[in-house]
Amino acid sequence: MADQDEAPKVAVRCKSSHPERAAYAAALARTLGLPFAGDVNGPYPLLLVVTDERLELLQPGSTEGPAYCDLTGGAFGYRRSQPLRRELLARAVGFKGKALNIIDMTAGLGRDAAVLALLGCHVAAIERHPVVFALLEDGLRRAREADTTSTLTERLTLIRADACDYLDELAGVALPDVIYLDPMFPERTQSALAKKEMRLLSRLLGREEDAGRLLDAALRSGCHRVVVKRPLHAPHLATSFVRVPPLEFRGRSARFDAYFSHTNARTAGPLS
Template sequence: MKKREAVKGAALIKTIACDSAADRPRAEALARALGLELAETDPAPDTWHLAVTPERLELRQCGPKAPGPVFVDLAGGRLGYRGPRVSARKEPLARAVGIKGGVIAPDVVDATAGLGRDAFILALLGCKVTLLERHPVIAALLADGLDRAAREPELAEAAGRMNLVRGDAAHWLADHPCDVVTLDPMYPHRDKSALVKKEMRAFRAVVGDDEDAAQVLEASLQAARERVVVKRPVRAEPLGGQAPDFQIPGSSTRFDVYLTRP
């Protein structure tokens, strides 16, 4: 089974740290589960590591010019603002997966779960969402974020519709037919002058590019009973050169929709 950490150019996470003695038991448990070393001193500059804090699990880079930590936050930030305002009519993603008023929301497999933001929007709209993530560190961040969301009264119902599975999407989909599959693959970044946001820099450094994205699309087309939705940069070519049935445009991204229903 292909693992993201084996992708050429991806940084290898070797250590996990904790910010307080009270967090040490949890850090030790995660170290055993993920095969990491528990850091007894500050990690070396320019390296990446996991950190257990009293509030959450974080992915950090060390060094004076390092960006801030990356973590899964389904309650705050943009999602915290959008959550009460999410509606099928206003969300391009909802239209892309086929959510319509008066129609039961489809079961969705998010085959490239990442930080879980798109999956959470779909869960807020009533979809049952299976989140697939093959990189163990990203899966750990997701598990931590989902656990925290489940403890928030206003988020618990949506979080209960989300199920995290650590595994390779192409292999998993071969045995699990579903209504809809969504994909948001990493793609080779060639514009060196572009300012890429913190999370994307971290993903590119730690996860690498999804070089098998076209193969995952093929597996998704075989597994989905209704459609496959691929999130793409607005000017990017269709994934694998395969033209979609239609597109839902946006300002910086678009959704390519492939219908699979006979």
Template sequence: MIATPPATFVQSVSASLAVTWLSAEHQQAAEHLANRLNIPAVPPEQSTTELLLQLADDGLSLRSTEAGAPGAVRVDFVEGALAHRRQYGGGAGQMVARAVGLRGSIRPSVLDATAGLGRDAFVLAALGCEVMMIERQPVIAALLADGLSRALQAGGEVAEIAARMRLTEADAIEAMRDWAGPVPQVIHLDPMFPHRDKSALVKKEMRLFRPLAGDDLDAPKLLSEALGLASHRVAVKRPRKAPVIDGPEPNAKLQGQSSRYDIYGLRKLG
């Protein structure tokens, strides 16, 4: 289920951006998306922007036009890395699954309040959780909505997983503050960390998204609202050596090779 109402940018964007299409059959959809995002729609041969949202037969992608830029980013739940992770990723033993409290038959309802490209949400949904997602950056939300739509159309197991994922484009702090739906048992947070080391920008997603999304300097407010909403637990994903977010101390931590989870336990899941 995808709930992405018409919206314009509510955050500053430091890179120029446009929507384009690779064939005439995608032009109308590209122009509709451009209108919703309040950015230009241009034929590919006429684009002079730094970033391009591109509609093609394989869905929506985001790419940089600068020389030597990394490849395009798109959300693909059907094939590729996420398909491999779904089949061979370690099941409930994965760190994100342990962080939100999956064990035995326990499958809590989860709100992923910083959904991004939906990878963690997809893993949790594949393991049987109902996952609500919030993404506040309109371009990232559009990529995620496109990937969900294609997953639902694919049918089979992937469509069943995607049906357990619901996306809303909104500011997570405001959405949690004004929450009116079922209370999530667990809230998953993965705020954008303010990296200063250039080596931290190796991932192409980070290089493309940082000009759009910036850093989550309001992470303490995000954590505060999450702690006020979740019924059982808040799990915060952080770079392994990053400081704890300002606020209460976590009850527990899970350490991985490059990241960790700070866990704020409120009630026992069971």
């Protein structure tokens, strides 16, 4: 896991005049162990801002807008209005109309997990970073309030944990049909960091170098199908067991590498 001490410092700020939002902001700062910046931007590289409607992460002084979890409107609203079964992600996880049980080891801002839940799958979305988790919880709360159907919110469960520890605790019992992971891509390429949200997350999280550990844990779990999202031209994630995925799904900017149980640690020995 990346050393959280090296991550840029974040403070909580309240931009709402509603007393209950101010109380929420103060409580959030206490829970997350972050300074409370009140109305001033302060010297903090990043701010977690409580507005009237939502929680957002922003870089003070930047012309870029904030990052927040939006599972109903904006770009995601457009994405979810399209036929989701045609998404490469749906094909990569092997969705054929039957609801799958899926663990998303890298929930982030929850969009991939939400697509899978909207398809009807049951998704446990795991996020280890407390600030990202707070954004995610806030997004799911708003989705709950806005959604007329409960397809998404009933099927998506958020879990704050290190996903490798979580899988270790499953210890082969109640394995999901699919484990999905979309690790941060450490190399600074245009395609990897093109999106504002990813740039802000990258500032928050610092360099995360342990993507191989995630894949290792997923393969060791014994899960039948493990799917890894990568930038289109990125190298495959290497583990001590597998170097090349047996199946790839290539899109315009992303690629999904699929690994199956016969390549995992329980049936194959380590590569020499």
